[in-house]
Amino acid sequence: MSPKITTELLKQLRQVMKSPKYVQEPVQAYIVPSGDAHQSEYIAPCDCRRAFISGFDGSAGTAIVTEQHAAMWTDGRYFLQAAHQMDNNWTLMKMGLKDTPTQEDWLVSVLPEGSKVGVDPFIIPADQWKRMSKALRSAGHDLVPVKENLIDTIWTDCPQRPCKPLIMLDLSYTGVSWRDKIVALRSKMAERKVLWFVVTALDEVAWLFNLRGSDVEYNPVFFAYAVIGMNTIRLFIDGDRMMDPAVREHLQLDSTLEPEFKIQVMPYGSILSELQAVGAGLSPKEKVWLSDKASYALTEAIPKAYRYLTPYTPICIAKAVKNASETEGMRRAHIKDAVALCELFNWLEKEVVPKGTVTEIIAADKAEEFRSQQKDFVELSFATISSTGPNGAIIHYKPVPETNRTLSVNEIYLLDSGAQYRDGTTDVTRTMHFGTPSAYEKECFTYVLKGHIAVSAAIFPNGTKGHLLDSFARSALWDCGLDYLHGTGHGVGSFLNVHEGPCGISYKTFADEPLEAGMIVSDEPGYYEDGSFGIRIENVVLVIPAETKYNFKNRGSLTFEPLTLVPIQTKMIDVNLLTQKECNWVNDYHQKCREVIGAELERQGRHEALRWLIQETEPLIRVQ
């Protein structure tokens, strides 16, 4: 992986930053955030502006270019990757390390007095705008919206915005009709006394209408906004997608419907003017509900006095709590996914050990091949992280020809992968050794496993926020002076984004919503040794009620049930470092893998993979 040469591009960007054609006044700095106009984490190629200008294409990062400097902020997952992908024009700002300045502090330290800092108002979330604007203003600078995106002006071969056909999900998948979702939303709106709700996140639009798309790779979403009134529904979407009779039928566009369920379809690009019209027509006390992460442009369309902003929208919260149909779908998806992985790991052991011809890319492709054989497979849920040896330490690594290593009996192999099935989304990481792991590798793996179990088996009161469980995942590592620089878990969508809010398990957040039964998150502690290896053990887990001996204040308790049912390589475990309870957890987990996945392998006639499963789920025995 050689870095992108950005000297010429930066020169061009610095020119347009001063060009009266694009900016009213020259801007001394220009911010290029990661996201798109919907603040998506995964974005379409046409929105990969930060990758275009810098070369760094990880999922999180913000670039800032001034007349003299170019700097990139990203988190611990991407320190190595960003350092590899960017040339010397760029300074890497390692977020989470003590001495790393915030974007605001850095800007204040490098900008000449009274500078203007530009940003595309559609790309920056309103809450970030507010924070940054305030910090800059207090230092004598100004944050200014630049209507035309300056990256787009120099990006001559920028791809088209995608506009692909829609997928309709019926009740057997969603459990709730879109009409009932609208009714529930309006009741939340009535509770908060708001008249309008603006749906800006792509997965929220998709969930609300029980539709899916493929405009963004890995995320089954489509470019759209929606504005829901107490009696109106407006869907902003482009292309001929609304011509599809099945879509028209699904949305009942041609039915004689009660007017409050009649969907008005409008062009995607008309959202700003329509919202400005809504804003202009409001009377005092009439409020419009937006996410505080909605773009600055859309937020500004509503006069300040009429805005009702919350960190999480009612759709985001409702979407996170999976109903019985969604939970059953997620279970089915994870069984199919486990079948594919048993096939893969069995195949890898046959190929890697004697032949040594499997590369990271071949392994990733093979994983996709096995997954694609499963019913209702749609696509992968993220770029497969297939990494061996030192590549495993690059937390969100994706193999490319320049970095592609061959799997061997001498190195640890880490596979973090998942898929979108029509009935659910998967995300699983297994770390394995095809030869004989060293005592140190086993020791580290076992600490990570202890952390994984500590979260998975945790019992905690109803109303507990996920961030309070994060330290459980680290305790065994901390005891030995080890740690990992990423959160422990994220919410997982139901045939939707593999990362979703409002819950998760991370020390970095405090504003997560409390965990409740039906939520689904990942549990994925790790340990990474730069230049040597990476270890991560990840299951997707469902929040379920827990039976406890007592019941303080009648609050009830919760715990997790693993949906992922793929063996954890026992060869990597130093059994003597496990407590008996931890040992039992592993054995019970493997017993369940045998039963559930074994039955499905049998049903699918995959006998070789079944033999592999049986062999990999032999009980651990702990010598007292």
Add this chain to the structure above:
Amino acid sequence: MSPKITTELLKQLRQVMKSPKYVQEPVQAYIVPSGDAHQSEYIAPCDCRRAFISGFDGSAGTAIVTEQHAAMWTDGRYFLQAAHQMDNNWTLMKMGLKDTPTQEDWLVSVLPEGSKVGVDPFIIPADQWKRMSKALRSAGHDLVPVKENLIDTIWTDCPQRPCKPLIMLDLSYTGVSWRDKIVALRSKMAERKVLWFVVTALDEVAWLFNLRGSDVEYNPVFFAYAVIGMNTIRLFIDGDRMMDPAVREHLQLDSTLEPEFKIQVMPYGSILSELQAVGAGLSPKEKVWLSDKASYALTEAIPKAYRYLTPYTPICIAKAVKNASETEGMRRAHIKDAVALCELFNWLEKEVVPKGTVTEIIAADKAEEFRSQQKDFVELSFATISSTGPNGAIIHYKPVPETNRTLSVNEIYLLDSGAQYRDGTTDVTRTMHFGTPSAYEKECFTYVLKGHIAVSAAIFPNGTKGHLLDSFARSALWDCGLDYLHGTGHGVGSFLNVHEGPCGISYKTFADEPLEAGMIVSDEPGYYEDGSFGIRIENVVLVIPAETKYNFKNRGSLTFEPLTLVPIQTKMIDVNLLTQKECNWVNDYHQKCREVIGAELERQGRHEALRWLIQETEPLIRVQ
């Protein structure tokens, strides 16, 4: 404890809320916060306005009185106490429970349109003002400053503001001279480019000048403000305290000093006008540093553009990290404190078991008597919580004649107490049984102990915030469906406030400063069964570097060393619920109590207490 009858007082308050003599326009609601003008937690009698109007005298709570309602917000420690102390005019708002409205939401729900909500601007912290003002404004109401405190207008027998002599601490106690502290502060000011720093918290003034006072019971502080410029030092303090030659000598008031260390002494009441003068004289880019918890009145004295607000001041942070002299002082104080408690517990066992004549008040007085026999004893560090049986479930209970129970062989006894010594501050809780505890009582005690040990023995990376350790203290309780409704620990001052920031161990905060070696916090999980008993095990612990097998990213690790060395009653422990590691922790801890406190008891010739200590520190034996 019978509730205070407040009908007449509320009537009077509602009259002055409408009286043009006190308010420009009538206010429809009046907020009575807990604090004083320094946002102190412990306050002088003249500042106990919330207790005066409501009867509830716990350390935390906010009263709001409207024309129709009177409501009190307090946290889990005080639910029972507040319910006992307030009459039917008051509604108790249980903070932390899901359905309890915030003060703002409640006000919005009960106020008529366009209401004015009054508050004393000296009593409300600026950050609270901002939040509440914003919430009220967005609902069409106004938060207004009422210059004259309305409680004071109806409080005919309000006591005088205290003005007691000062105590000087020399270098052997403080480790750093006040001059060097000013130098360090000015260097922090230069780093942030601020010209002035306003010291508003009483303990910060005391710490900065190496002075102590006794204006507030339990907290060795005195009423004062300070304003530090790059070349000036202004101390706002009343009374003839500055006439004391020793104080003049300590502050070098009569020496020929470099001008930047010359202290100007000014009247306490002149702070607002002096600060307004500072504010009026500022040029652009000149900043004044204040805590964001400083009063709204003082914050408003500085025009917004010139304010530099932070949640924790550099004094607060410097004060939290104890130097070698302070740490040694804290160790000495805790040894003396342990001697007093060994004497007390030995005495209790002799008195309670055969005679049954010891009440909660007698036990508390006896504890104070034994403490007062120790060198450099000054006063208690908080009102002794001496509680038996159901009173133990009132988390911050203080025995009064109406509630005073007699200790017996049938009930659990909880003693949470501490003292101010010239060399340090103590705070220790022990829970014990003088007869035979039930299996359930032992079970609960053991879960609390497991939580206590989990925090005390935790190893965690440098830079970890205390709130990330909170769940460790709860894990054993959570496993059985139990919990406690308070944080796990608070910072402890060095011969200063028993509760201090900026660190602590609580799920409730996210903005705490990272723990670092030299910080001192309490570790005090508990379990409370309303109407039955309370259990809490509290040590004061020092953050120290930890030796670990590995050292990830060279960050280094930390752990805790208990400063409190008082036996934990082994009779209350169900040894079979402990792991071998936990069992070893208890035995090692008791061994250290024997060695350190045993030697001091020997030295003080307290042979009977020494025998008690030896007997109480017999090693636990765990049957495998």
